[in-house]
Amino acid sequence: MKTLLTGLLAGTMALAALPSAFAADALTLQLKWVTQAQFAGYLVAKEKGFYDEEDIDLTILPGGPNIAPEQVIAGGGADIIVTWMAAGLAARDTGVPLVNIAQPFKRSGLMMICPKENNINTVADFPGHTLGVWFFGNEYPFFAWMNKEGIKTDGSPEGVTVLQQSFDIQPMIQGQADCISVMTYNEYGQALDAGYGPDNLTIFNYTEMGNDLLEDGLYVMEDTLDDPAKVDAYTRFVRASMKGWQYALDNPEEAAQIVVDSDETGAATLEHQLYMVGEVSKLVDANDAALDMTTYDRTVKALLDQQIIKAEPEGAYTTVVTDALK
Structure with missing residues (x-):
């Protein structure tokens, strides 16, 4: 009987161990x-x-x-x-x-959008303006783009001033920045909801410009x-x-x-x-x-x-x- 109980106990312990042995x-x-x-x-x-x-x-x-x-x-x-x-x-x-x-x-979902009343129609119009950019690792595509275009980002008259942008479209609505960064799948939708769109925005799409990282x-x-x-x-x-x-x-x-x-x-x-x-x-x-x-x-x-x-x-x-x- 003792041998039988010992065997049953060992079997029970083995079964109890199965969940951990085969745990995900x-x-x-x-x-x-x-x-x-x-x-x-x-x-x-x-x-x-x-x-x-x-x-x-x-x-x-x-x-x-x-x-x-x-x-x-x-x-x-x-x-x-x-x-x-x-x-x-x-x-x-x-x-x-x-x-x-x-x-x-x-593909990249990154864009920069500028209200047309700011008279920014091409990249050549950027100097002298303030551009909103996210940081925390999101700034690299923007600086790569400016470097490619030969545009300084030091706030000088021949360059642009970089605003560390919040993660929404408020800097554009409040006039803190002449252009802001948006993702096609997020903040651009917020801009559409606020009444902006292709008719009143100049849109710079990183992928279409070949600047997508x-x-x-x-x-x-x-x-x-x-x-x-x-x-x-x-x-x-x-x-x-x-x-x-x-x-x-x-x-x-x-x-x-x-x-x-x-x-x-x-x-x-x-x-x-x-x-x-x-x-x-x-x-x-x-x-x-x-x-x-x-x-x-x-x-x-x-x-x-x-x-x-x-x-x-x-x-x-x-x-x-x-x-x-x-």
Whole structure:
């Protein structure tokens, strides 16, 4: 009897250990900004159970004006971050070994808009004016553009004055800046709601001008790529994320509602998130998570030209994850 009880006890303990033995891989994703449809693919994938299907236990952390994803992951607060490549490469250049593992966003959503009453119709009209620019890593495309055009950004008469812009269109409405930065999927929608549009705005689209630098990509710390189990977890994460992006783009109304429901602050509205999903769909390729090398090279060159990074980056991206998805 004692032998039987001992065997039963051992079996019970073995069964109790099974959940931990086969537990899903826990990963934390730090978003670049607040909960909104810019990140619909990840929010949808979590809500629809796509990460669960890949044995990924994902925690999604919203960003904000005082949160730098590069600092969060460097401090161990996240496994993966969403950030713009210019910010990622700049961080790598200063000692944070970030590596791009996937690039769902293939095109830039960045624009600069100027009310036509300010008499700014071409880039040549910029000198002497104040231009609104976001910082926290978002300023690099603007300075690369000005460097390319040979326009100083020091506030001199032959240059422009740079206003550190809030993340809305108020600097334009209040007359603090002659032109402001907007994203096609966010602040431009706010401008449309305020009565602005192509008829009364001069619009400078970074992509159309050939000045687009890579935006929302997925980045991890370099040393984690030495662990095959971690690489496998990243691969499953990206696979589920791309499935989430495809579902979001195919079902914009449901995706927008998922975003609203995921926003714990209550700030997201269904109408605006639906607009955002529609605009983001023009930038994301849900069928291809691979990094486009032409745009990568352009991004690197722009950062080198303005000396934001000091040397050609080595090891700043890997194809090991996206190759495994093929």
